[in-house]
Amino acid sequence: MEQARILKTAIPGPRSIRLHARERAAVAGGIGVTLPVYVERAAGGIVLDVDGNQLIDFGSGIGVTGVGNAAPRVVDAVREQVGAFTHTCFMVTPYEGYVAVCERLNEVVPGDHEKRSALFNSGAEAVENAIKIARYHTGRSAVVAFDHAFHGRTNLTMALTAKNMPYKHRFGPFAGEVYRAPMAYPYRWPTGPQRCAEEAFAAFTAQVHAQVGEENTAAVIVEPIQGEGGFVVPAPGFLAQVAQWCREHGIVLVADEVQTGFCRTGDWFACVHEAVVPDLVVTAKGIAGGLPLAAVTGRAEVMDAVHPGGLGGTYGGNPVACAAALAAIETMRAEDLCGAARRIEAVMKPRLAALARRFPAVGDVRGRGAMLAVELVEPDTKTPAPGLAAAVSAACHRQGLITLTAGTYGNVLRFLPPLVIGEDLLREGLDILDSAFAAA
Known part of the structure; x- marks a missing residue:
């Protein structure tokens, strides 16, 4: 064209x-x-x-x-896969494409620790599964999200999302044990951008301690750059402080990289810019060149905590979408x-x-x-x-x-x-x- x-x-x-x-x-x-x-x-x-x-x-x-x-590689891969088979359900009779996508994700997601991945259909579905995994691993129930966040349109992810209209209006009640903390939003921080990271982190920790309790918190979920909330780039240092605090309290840090992942911000993932290594990374959008695919990738001991059969879905990791993802990732590398x-x-x-x-x-x-x-x-x-x-x-x-x-x-x-x-x-x-x- x-x-x-x-x-x-x-x-x-x-x-x-x-x-x-x-x-x-x-x-x-x-x-x-x-x-x-x-x-x-x-x-x-x-x-x-x-x-x-x-x-x-x-x-x-x-x-x-x-x-x-x-994209040429994606088109060729999809045509070949459609001609071979379009679906078996990986949980019934598996196939190599699903495994290969998980291998690629384990390679490119930040961190040199051992990783596992699971594939789903959409960003919201992957976010829900990340929360399930975090709760199972920790034995805790509370989840902390941030002001201006967007994590999806399902019931749990609407609870995590901050904005009412059009995403939440008249769709409640929403899933419980979800709490919200201030985001380090430099342009709108009350005292200005210079002290934004320090003050926002202090407000975050104080609020979680008083309203939730660290020992009750399974996960903190954050977009390294907020998407629907207005492309808010957290003040430098804020994410690193949150990550360290999560480590100190045995809380799973979930990075929602649905919109920021796969080269969008100038690196494979946006958390790399802040030298943050999350426990779980949620991806979708750019992963498969336009075909519906999403994933949760994270520390092996966290991902493997869930019992067999506890994760999955009929279409998750569809073979055609997996072929597209492998071709898209190859395009990202080659170009x-x-x-x-x-x-x-x-x-x-x-x-x-x-x-x-x-x-x-x-x-x-x-x-x-x-x-x-x-x-x-x-x-x-x-x-x-x-x-x-x-x-x-x-x-x-x-x-x-x-x-x-x-x-x-x-x-x-x-x-x-x-x-x-x-x-x-x-x-x-x-x-x-x-x-x-x-x-x-």
Whole structure:
């Protein structure tokens, strides 16, 4: 596919509008659509819709297609596996692909300790299983999550998630024994970013001690960079302090790397940037080039604690998804996609910083690698400006740039381009963003 933005109609075009009418008549209303352009093909950094428009992709299907849509190695591996067999259930009659994916995960997940992995279908399912494993291993029940966290849409993961609308509203009651602690959010820390790590850690430990009890806490779960919460990068040193505290109290540290994993932040995993080695790492999204797959990888003694049959699922580690994952991981290695993410940051971050200098509504620029964001506020305040974020994103959409919003307050523009995107497309997308700010 030609790697160029081409607009043949308004966005969305007439065929997409007709398809959207069908969608509204057939699909449950609770399924929201950010940009109703209906996709026909996609490759590299371009998405082709049914009206012939080619849009620049700054979303990657929410961070999933880091290796690019229809990546050649992934396509070839999937075709071969589909022709061999599509399902047996690994728990009934196993197959090599599942084992090979676990071997690769055990290699690339941080830490030189012995590891085990288990495969699932989605990030939320993997998070639930990580909590099950932590509770079983420790014999404790309490779990601590953080402000601004997002961990999924199932009952337990909604309890772990901080944001009410749209994720939790009227879906309770939620799973119990889940507690929330302050996140070291530098831009919004009350006393400023300089003491954020120190004060947030003190608040975290004091709150857990008083409200939960260390001896009752099975796990602390944290996103090394928060995703739906607004791409919040914890203050430097905060994660390392939490990790040390967990070790001291026999608490399992779970890193939710669903959105940050697989080269997205310029290393294989975001916790590497803080030299943190979690006990369990949860992955999904970028693991399999667009096919549904997720995993929990962690210390052998923790993972092996659960009795046989206690973990699993009919589709977990589906052979086609495993073939895709092996090909995607090979693509990451062969094409140095960690380096690609760092190059994307080198292009994007200065442009976003320049945007902040020109537009007072840009309160903060943050992120790592190809996981970057700007937080929008009312000028000269830190009052969130969700309406402006929506307006800028809509202006980008009209000009053929796929963008996403995020944040507890809905005021963050987040950027997740495919790691294989060309620099020309990247710069053109940033030009569109500039004009969208001017228009909004």
